[in-house]
Amino acid sequence: MSIPLKNNIIYGPVNSKRLGRSLGINILSTTEKICSFNCIYCQYGITKNSSGSFVSPEEVEEALSNFFANPIRIDYLTFSGNGEPTLHPEFDKIVKKVKNIRDKYAPSIPIALLSNSSNINNLSFKTLEMVDIKIFKLDCGSEELFLKINRPIINISLKEIIKGLKRASQKFPITIQTIFISFGEENNYEKKALKEYLLKIKEIKPAFIQIYSADRPVAQNNVNLISDEKLKELEKVIYKKSKSLTRAYLNVPCEIRFSKGK
Secondary structure (H helix, E strand, C coil), rough: CCCCCCCCCCCEEECCCEEEEEEEECCCCCCEECCEEEECCCCCCCCCCCCCCCCCCHHHHHHHHHHCCCCCCCEEECCCCCCCCHHCCCCCHHHHHHHHHHHHCCEEEECEECCCCCCHHHHHHHHCCCCCEEEEEEECHHHHHHHHHHHHCCCCCCHHHHHHHHHHHHHHEEEEEEEEEEEECCCCHHHHHHHHHHHHHHCCCCCCEEEEEECCCCCCCCCEECCCCHHHHHHHCCCCCCCCCCCCCCCCEEECCCCCCC
16 A cells, blocks of 8 residues: 655645655656665555656756745755655756755755665765755665665665765765664564664764654555654664663764654
């Protein structure tokens, strides 16, 4: 089961705990999901393509300009949509166009990027500098769990992703977003899995971490969310100076995105 794809370039605003009233920008196809991962928890279901028919930079420019012709209140402009936005072959050009329009109509509104991190090593610092809030996914700390949870459909390893996230974090404040789930007899939040994840966080040194669990339709039937109480326990390990597992303080600011209705 999955939710419908975004059928427009501009959608929302979507209410977000961290980003408030976030206006979504879908620069991918409006008819199919285009992604580099086939995550078992994806709300859009199974991934079939990592490339396809993308919307043009000019279409994005027109759609966003039309929005600002009759604007409603928003807190962020957010690159997200039907898959992984950085896969767009003209991502750099689109970011520049969006920034120019933002600077013209609403210079105080930050631009955010929600990325699965798969293309981190191909993103230029010049482009990332134009994005105010950089949010990158990291769901686990081992190659084994990476293949089971994120199921990449392109040739990418977790090791390469960690390298790119470290490189970006040394240049900019970045946010790591993590989903904690169980699937079958396995999970990514206990014992060895959690220790490996925490060690990778220490290596990357992000400025902020956002954790949550699945609260929408998922791509694989045996995926289960964890409780808000468990998320609070994990938040203590990440931020509130629990020495368990890593034998060292992480002390990274952490926010929980609770399940619906909380």
